[in-house]
Structure formats: C-alpha cells, structure tokens
Amino acid sequence: MENSGKPVIQTRSLTKKYRLGQxxxxxxxxxxLTIPRGKFVCIMGVSGSGKSTLLHLLAGLDRPTKGEVDFEGYNLSAMSENQMAAFRRKYMGFIFQTYNLIPALSALENVALPLLFAGVPQKERDKRARELLVQLGLGDRLKNRPSQLSGGQQQRVAIARALINHPRVVFADEPTGNLDSHTSKEVMELLTRLVYERGHTLVMVTHDPNVASYADFVFHMRDGQILNGG
Ligand SMILES: Nc1ncnc2c1ncn2[C@@H]1O[C@H](COP(=O)(O)OP(=O)(O)OP(=O)(O)O)[C@@H](O)[C@H]1O
Ligand SMILES: [Mg+2]
Structure with missing residues (x-):
C-alpha cells in the first residue's frame, strides 16, 4: 500500500449529477484530479461550484454517477458500504465547518473515540489523545465538553480527532468558516504545522483566499469543473 512516489488520490472522469424535478x-x-502525497491541496470556488460534492466523492461519502476515484490504489466504487466505512476509519480524517463534536463527551473523549473504534486499549487512547490536545494548546481543557469551549477551541479538538489515527488523508470542508479572521489564522497555522510534521495529505475546500494561501496547490473550481490542472 505504501508508495511514496505515487499520488495518494487520482480521479478519472469523475462526475456527479443530481436530478431536481425535470x-x-x-x-x-x-x-x-491528482492529489500529491504529503501536500496541502485547496479546492476553491464560489458557492455552488461543486466543492463539497467533489470532496464527498473523494472520501467515498457519496457515489459518483460516472468515473472513478483511486485512493492508494483502491477503487472506491468497487467497495461495499461496510468496506467503505472501515476503509474511511482507517485511512481518512474529517474536519467540518461546524466541528461535529459529540456534545456529551469531553474534549479528551471526543479525540480518543476513533482509537476506540480501532481497538486501541483505554490507557493508550487517553495518552495519545492527551498528547495531541497538549500540542494543540488545549492541555487545560481536556475535561471540558464542547459547549464549554470557544469555536476555535472546538475546532482544535476536531482537528485532534481527525489526526489521532494517523490518517493518510485529512479532508476539511470550510474548517474556518465559523471562525473570526484571527482565530482562523491560528487554527490554520496549527493545522498546517501538524499536517507537515505528521506527514498527512490535507485536502481542503474553502472560498477564503487567506486560508488558501497556506496550501501547496490550489485547484479552482467552476460549474463542476477544475479550471487548472484538473
Ligand atoms: N443533494 C442534492 N440534490 C440536488 N442538487 C444538489 C445536491 N447537492 C448539491 N446539489 C447542487 O450541486 C451543486 C454543487 O453543490 P455543492 O454543495 O457541491 O457546492 P459548493 O461548491 O460546496 O457550495 P458552497 O460553497 O455553498 O458550500 C449546486 O448547484 C447544488 O445546488
Ligand atoms: Mg460546500
């Protein structure tokens, strides 16, 4: 599975059509599209240009009408829903605009959750979650529930949760969309530093040029098409 020279994701004629009435x-x-390994790739475009749909297809969260996604040599279309879910847990991490943390769980428990699904023992789960939260500057917020955290803090917890299992690819859809510009900058700096240190590939959707300025590659999308290099 490991092949450092090969792109991590490649798509062929990837197409998604929706029917709305007639x-x-x-x-x-x-x-x-080719997503190079270990890089930070941004997909930019105006509202409705197809960014989220494309991200969902790349992550196997949605099935294409036509075409294929090759993820580390695996054809996502050929997988069953169960295979896809297991594959996603192992190889992908997700960061959303609205954080999507579990309200009843503490910051530490939220971050440790993917490790529970991966069968990691409790002590090891807590240790790894704590270490990562400390790296993200949240060492004094481990026991707080999401409602007891600011937006920027919640997004840092969500980043820790996305990275905890060492995914090959981290997908992020407008991760700073709900944050003010100062917090957005802080979150982007932390995220990009961690992603480089840990060797993840980051695929991010945004319409914010400040966010895109952190990327190694920016693909511009319009009307469902990639305008440069896609
Ligand atoms: N489930 C659906 N059924 C019908 N049309 C859809 C569906 N989901 C998305 N679309 C349409 O597909 C197009 C692309 O939507 P998408 O959500 O990918 O855009 P986006 O670039 O992520 O926009 P935004 O920046 O507003 O999030 C839009 O025209 C949208 O109306
Ligand atoms: Mg979107």
Missing part, C-alpha cells in the same frame, strides 16, 4: 444538475463534471 432539471439535471451536473455538480461535478468530468474531473481528472
């Missing part, structure tokens, strides 16, 4: 919306249109 109308067909082509949300993603014949996209041929």
């Amino acid at each position: 109308e067909i919306v082509v949300a993603v249109n014949e996209v041929n």
